[in-house]
Amino acid sequence: MAHNIKNKNVIFTILTLFIVSFSIYSILTYIDSKQDMEYLKSKNIQQLNNLHSSIQENLENQLKSRINFILHLNKRNEKIDAINNNDQKALFELFSPHFESLKGQINGFSIMQIFDTKGISLIRLHDSNNHSDDLSQFRACVKDVIQNPRSCTFFEVGKNGLALRHITPIRNDENKIIAFLELGVTPYVFAKQIQNIFDSKSYFFIKDEFAVSNNKNKLSTFGYSLCTLCSSKDEFIDDIAQTINLNNKEHDDIKYGHKTYSIFEKSIYDALGQEIGKIVIFNDISSYTDQLQTLILKSIILLIGTLIASYILLNGYIKKIFDKLNFSKFLLNNINDEIYVVSTDDLSIMDVNERACITLGYTYIEIKNLKLSDFTHSYNNEIQIDWYKKVNELKQKHFIISREIHARKDGQTFPVESNISYIKTDTKEFMLLVSRDITNQIEMENKINQKAKELQRLNTIISKSALYTTTDLNGNITYISEAFANLTGYDKDYLIGKNHRVFKHDSMQKEFFDTLWSTISNNQRFVGEVKNYRKDGTSYWTKIVIDPIFDDNGQKIGYSSYRENITDKKELEYISSHDALTGIYNRREFVKRLQAQIKSASRYNEKFGFIILDIDYFKKINDTYGHQVGDEVLITLSNIIKENLRADDFFARWGGEEFVIIAKYSDIKSLEELVHKLQNKISIASFAPVPRVNCSFGLTIYKDGDNDESIVKRADKALYLAKENGRNRYEIG
Numbered sequence: 061m062a063h064n065i066k067n068k069n070v071i072f073t074i075l076t077l078f079i080v081s082f083s084i085y086s087i088l089t090y091i092d093s094k095q096d097m098e099y100l101k102s103k104n105i106q107q108l109n110n111l112h113s114s115i116q117e118n119l120e121n122q123l124k125s126r127i128n129f130i131l132h133l134n135k136r137n138e139k140i141d142a143i144n145n146n147d148q149k150a151l152f153e154l155f156s157p158h159f160e161s162l163k164g165q166i167n168g169f170s171i172m173q174i175f176d177t178k179g180i181s182l183i184r185l186h187d188s189n190n191h192s193d194d195l196s197q198f199r200a201c202v203k204d205v206i207q208n209p210r211s212c213t214f215f216e217v218g219k220n221g222l223a224l225r226h227i228t229p230i231r232n233d234e235n236k237i238i239a240f241l242e243l244g245v246t247p248y249v250f251a252k253q254i255q256n257i258f259d260s261k262s263y264f265f266i267k268d269e270f271a272v273s274n275n276k277n278k279l280s281t282f283g284y285s286l287c288t289l290c291s292s293k294d295e296f297i298d299d300i301a302q303t304i305n306l307n308n309k310e311h312d313d314i315k316y317g318h319k320t321y322s323i324f325e326k327s328i329y330d331a332l333g334q335e336i337g338k339i340v341i342f343n344d345i346s347s348y349t350d351q352l353q354t355l356i357l358k359s360i361i362l363l364i365g366t367l368i369a370s371y372i373l374l375n376g377y378i379k380k381i382f383d384k385l386n387f388s389k390f391l392l393n394n395i396n397d398e399i400y401v402v403s404t405d406d407l408s409i410m411d412v413n414e415r416a417c418i419t420l421g422y423t424y425i426e427i428k429n430l431k432l433s434d435f436t437h438s439y440n441n442e443i444q445i446d447w448y449k450k451v452n453e454l455k456q457k458h459f460i461i462s463r464e465i466h467a468r469k470d471g472q473t474f475p476v477e478s479n480i481s482y483i484k485t486d487t488k489e490f491m492l493l494v495s496r497d498i499t500n501q502i503e504m505e506n507k508i509n510q511k512a513k514e515l516q517r518l519n520t521i522i523s524k525s526a527l528y529t530t531t532d533l534n535g536n537i538t539y540i541s542e543a544f545a546n547l548t549g550y551d552k553d554y555l556i557g558k559n560h561r562v563f564k565h566d567s568m569q570k571e572f573f574d575t576l577w578s579t580i581s582n583n584q585r586f587v588g589e590v591k592n593y594r595k596d597g598t599s600y601w602t603k604i605v606i607d608p609i610f611d612d613n614g615q616k617i618g619y620s621s622y623r624e625n626i627t628d629k630k631e632l633e634y635i636s637s638h639d640a641l642t643g644i645y646n647r648r649e650f651v652k653r654l655q656a657q658i659k660s661a662s663r664y665n666e667k668f669g670f671i672i673l674d675i676d677y678f679k680k681i682n683d684t685y686g687h688q689v690g691d692e693v694l695i696t697l698s699n700i701i702k703e704n705l706r707a708d709d710f711f712a713r714w715g716g717e718e719f720v721i722i723a724k725y726s727d728i729k730s731l732e733e734l735v736h737k738l739q740n741k742i743s744i745a746s747f748a749p750v751p752r753v754n755c756s757f758g759l760t761i762y763k764d765g766d767n768d769e770s771i772v773k774r775a776d777k778a779l780y781l782a783k784e785n786g787r788n789r790y791e792i793g
Contacts, residue, residue: 082363083363111257119166127226128628146176148182167249168245168248170246171186171225172184175242178194178196181194200332205227209237211227211228215336222246222287224245224246226244227241227242227331262340262341262342263286265286265337265340286301296316296342311323320345321345323341325339395413398466398493398494399413399416400416404454404491409428409431420466420467435467435468436466436467450462459481464495475499476495476498477498479493527623529621531621535559538556565590567591572588575588580606588603605622647712653712657710661762667726667727668762669721669723669730670760671720673757676756697719697755698719704738709724738757758782758793759790778793
């Protein structure tokens, strides 16, 4: 009896340890699976957030670039006049082509409006019959932009629903704001792109205090209403909207039908920085939750079965060792994995569990007469598995994990992952294979890989649009975006390893690059504007932002740089400061330089001279030879004077046939020497068909208390005196 009691205690101890271990394993497996699901959910939310930000940034950039074209590169003067004159017909004719073009270029584009600096609508291209109303009375965003003029992008709710809007000031040639241009895009494009990429449902909800519609049938929930003009209302949102409190930061997953959804929300703001609503995205996570529920159910069933067996053993009589072995086999037969005991000598099947028989479709006797190689094939479509090599590998490592294809009796195949252990007794050597059907796992891996490819595609899109490079510590290129390579005209592969000096323009000063390297060498951000060469020799301007790159240990390993193509901006700056005919500086730029020179002279007690000159009898030249010859005379004279001035001197066209010169650090004597030099160069120059060209000069120097008007007036009087005294001479004022 004592012996029997001892056996009973042994069985009880073993089963108790098994139950505890199984329970711990089940709990840990559940926790691990739960963490995996939460991780995948967080990754999806992060990807959705990044995608939303990318879509909004892309729309903002599109609107900004189109505004630049509309306001600066196409019939600018006519548009300014039409705005100043409040000419409705002209405004419609000038701006409606842009409106129609943008509707085809930007998906969801639907709003174009111009209003003046008081907020009065001059024209609505999207509602041409409705204008002249005071927008500032019912649109706080417009009122704020008028009071604090700026370019801004924001969401706003109007009678046509929610829209992403961009407002920018319209300036005249004196840089004075005369009106504002507003463009808008329906946010439906957000929902559509998110649904196309992530197969998610997305809806826009507006805070009730900002909602325009008073429809009693509107869908509301906890202070928010569904924007039916920018989100499609369907049965799904009708059923679950009332259960969602958008005032909460976090939301529990919801069940709808046979599917489970995680909820991600992102606030949207108006121009005042007020939250006016949210975009709510419902991401289908049914596949994750179903797996987790299946795991829980299987664990509970298996645990209950174990507890029942343990209860019977603990409350029954002493069982023989054979009963114990049968019970162990019962457990093996009822788990979901296939178990095979295989001889290492000839791969013959020594034993299998019931799951293996059910899965392969053979009876226990049939499968015992097979070899492992009869129903196991290579996962990678090899001709056959080298079992000799695999067995030797197993004997060395004692444990390996391998993926194969198993073939059922009816010919169907399915993938498995096998944990293979090498076991050696005193008389036998064999392999123990625990194989699991991984069909669902592979489907999940394929979905993940597909999502990864989609993300890679998005990265490729960014590479094609962002001007981005990375370099090592010496400025040698380690990565270059496709967009920047296209801008430079070089092949990407060619530029890898090349130094940024390959783009350097001759006009860039050494001091610029000294400052650049000094800044980034001290681990600070550098921001500047740089002119570079393309491969074909043409030049371009970019605004560049350079930041240091650090590795995981905090060591600086290189630099990253983002660029903005500002070539058009620089060209506009050149046009605004240079005379179109002669290419020298214009009067506007000259006045700015003269005022700056007067301030410097007053502060540092510096001397400088001022010369104004006029071509004698220029009207006669135009009348005799025509204005084209007159223009050539102006160009030739400008080149002669420019070539004979010092680098510090400043030369500009004052207007008509008059020119002005600022001669730094000069007195009257040096001014007279300069005039004699210019008279000599002009007298020997060819102005054909004009036989001879002479000039009269008025000279003066800066005096304490001078301003730009007084010094110009004094030199102009001297010029007038030179004209009175016979021309082709100079006088001092």
